[in-house]
Amino acid sequence: MPFDFLFETGQSFNFGDKTTVQDRFHTLLKHRFQTEFANRPPLFPWEAEVREYPAEISMPAYAQPISRLWLENPLRFSISSKLPETVLQALLDRCQNMAQSTQKQGVKLVQIVEALFPDSLDALEPIANIVLTPAYRSGSALAEATLQEVENLAGGYDQATPEQQIALTMLASMEIMSALALTVSTAEPTISRDWVTPQGVVHVDVNYTGAVLIINATMPTGGSIQLVGADADSQSSRPEAGILTLAQTAPVIGGAYSLEVSLDDDDQRPLRFSLMVVEPSAN
Secondary structure (H helix, E strand, O other): OHHHHHHHHHHHOOOOOHHHHHHHHHHHHHHHHHHHHHHOOOOOOOOOOOOOOOOOOOOOHHHOOEOHHHHOOHHHOOOHHHOOHHHHHHHHHHHHHHOOOOOOHHHHHHHHHHHHOOOOHHHHHHHHHHHHHHHHOOOOHHHHHHHHHHHOOOOHHHHOOHHHHHHHHHHHHHHHHHHHEEEEOOOOOEEEEEEEEOOEEEEEEEEEOOOEEEEEEEEOOOEEEEEEEOOEEEEEEEOOOEEEEEEEEOOOEOOEEEEEEEEOOOOOEOEEEEEEEOOOOOO
């Protein structure tokens, strides 16, 4: 009798729609978890106690785009000035990354511009070969011809054919990499470079004595310079305009150094020169 009563009582209960019951269960479970987490927050595996993390994390300098500050100088170059600023900014960024590469010049050019022309990858190597040919023959003949073709177009670079755009960006890349390259030897122990910015001119002097590499940078504002290499990591800074100096004893012959220049009023990536000490040419 008692069992029959329980059975009949259970059958008489109205639990309602199954979906409604599930929703109510999920709501109660969610509320329970929220209460548990509020009273005892879960920890990551590497944490011993609850820690506060910033809502936003700034990008490291190497991951940030090159600053508009450094575009002022290549905008004065004969070829680079013909490019839209967005293209020029991408080229300057890539040229800095490739300047120290030991790969052949043609490979460098292809790798610098390939992201800009994803639909013309097959044309990059042949055009790079053509672009490099005048270096051994007629000097600036191709550059002048390409510039003239683009200047004759009503829309300039934007109206040029993909082949013309590729040639122009490769020529501009060579122009930029040349400006970023600082090479000294015992036969040619000094080299200077000016880089124009909206704040003024950054003037870099490099002198190699055969035993010591000395770098002087005249800054238009406060800033810093840093020399980085396999055997070097030194920095110099000042809060106002003036001269900064770094010295590297017994620099590695053939070793690639990076000379990074930063101005205090710019929090983006520094300008990075490629610095190399080489043996004097046998010729």
